Amino acid sequence: MKKELVTLTVNGEEKTLATAANRSLLNVLREDLNLTGTKQGCDDGDCGACTVLLDGEPVLSCMMLAASADCREVTTIEGLAREGKLDRVQAAFWTEGGMQCGFCTPGMIVSSYALLKRNPDPSEHEIRDALSNNLCRCTGYTKIVTAVQHAATFEEFLDKQS
Ligand code: FES
Ligand code: FES
Numbered sequence: 760m761k762k763e764l765v766t767l768t769v770n771g772e773e774k775t776l777a778t779a780a781n782r783s784l785l786n787v788l789r790e791d792l793n794l795t796g797t798k799q800g801c802d803d804g805d806c807g808a809c810t811v812l813l814d815g816e817p818v819l820s821c822m823m824l825a826a827s828a829d830c831r832e833v834t835t836i837e838g839l840a841r842e843g844k845l846d847r848v849q850a851a852f853w854t855e856g857g858m859q860c861g862f863c864t865p866g867m868i869v870s871s872y873a874l875l876k877r878n879p880d881p882s883e884h885e886i887r888d889a890l891s892n893n894l895c896r897c898t899g900y901t902k903i904v905t906a907v908q909h910a911a912t913f914e915e916f917l918d919k920q921s
Contacts, residue, residue, distance in 0.1 A: 760779040760780065760781065761779070761780065762777040762778055762779055762780075763777070763778060763779075763780050763826050764776070764777055765777075765778055765787075765825050765826050765828070765829045766829060766830055767787075767825070767828055767829070767830075767831065767832075767833050768831070768832045768833065769788070769792060769794070769833045769834075769835065769838070770794075770833070770834060770835060770837055770838030771838065774792060776791055776792075778791065778825050778826070780824070780826055781824070782824070782825050783802075783820060783821050783822070783823060783824060783825065784811070784818075784820040784821075784823045784824065784825045784827070784828050784833070785797060785799060785802070785809045785820035785821040785823075786825070787825040788811070788820060788833070788835060794835045794837055796835055796836035796837045796865050797809055797810075797811055797820060797835050797836060797865055797866075798862055798863075798865055798866065799821065800821075800862065800863075800866075800894075801821070802821045803821070804819050804821060804822045805894070806863070806866075806893070806894045807819065807863070807866045807867075807870065807890075807892045807893030807894055808862060808863055808865070808866045808893075808894075809821040809866060810865075810866035810869045810870050810892075810893065811833055811834060811835050811836075811869060812832075812833065812834035812835075812869060812872070812873060813828060813831055813832070813833055814831050814832050815832070815834075815873065815876065816873065817869060817870050817873045819892075834869070835865075835869070836849075836865035836868060836869055839868065839869070839872060846868075846872065847875075847910045847913035848868050848871045848872045848875065848906075848907070848910045849868055850910070850913065851906040851907065851909040851910035851913065852864060852867070852868055852903070852906045852910075854906075854909065855902055855905050855906035855909050856902050856906075857898065857902045857903040857905070857906030857907075858897075858898065858902075858903075859897035859898055860896075860897050862896075863893060863894060863895040863896070863897075866893050867890060867893045867895065867903055870889055870890055870892070870893050871886070871889070871890065871906075871907045871910065873889075874886065874889040874890075874907070875907070875910060875911055879911060880911055881907070881908075881911065883904055883908070886904050886907045886908065887900070887904060890903065890904075890907075
């Protein structure tokens with residue numbers, strides 16, 4: 760199949776690669792850029808494990824062609840930590856035990872991160888609504904919701920780690 764040149768800014772770094780026109784953003788992230796934090800669950804738009812930010816908005820990377828992300832900014836779970844320190848949402852999932860197997864966790868955290876950017880003080884209903892496209896088979900969601908509520912109270916978790 761004919762390849763296309765695609766330029767993505769991924770976690771702040773510009774990457775140009777040649778890829779077949781029918782490849783998903785998820786596959787390019789995982790297979791070409793080795794960013795395996797983004798998980799491949801259903802590969803069919805149902806589970807949310809593949810959620811990344813596209814220009815700051817959560818998208819299902821399994822449902823998006825890499826070519827459609829040309830010249831746009833992609834943020835994966837790997838891009839949330841700064842200088843080796845966890846983002847507040849990552850930290851809260853850790854301290855609140857918002858994960859068991861962890862397979863859903865990157866997508867949960869990316870969706871939660873986007874929620875807190877647009878709504879710094881979400882209600883429980885708003886958190887559950889924002890995570891309604893992210894499925895978890897392990898936790899029962901209570902600890903995940905608690906983690907997001909906790910993250911909302913961390914103004915700057917980086918200070919707490921130093
Ligand atoms: S892997 Fe994309 S929604 Fe399930
Ligand atoms: S922690 Fe296992 S699927 Fe969510």
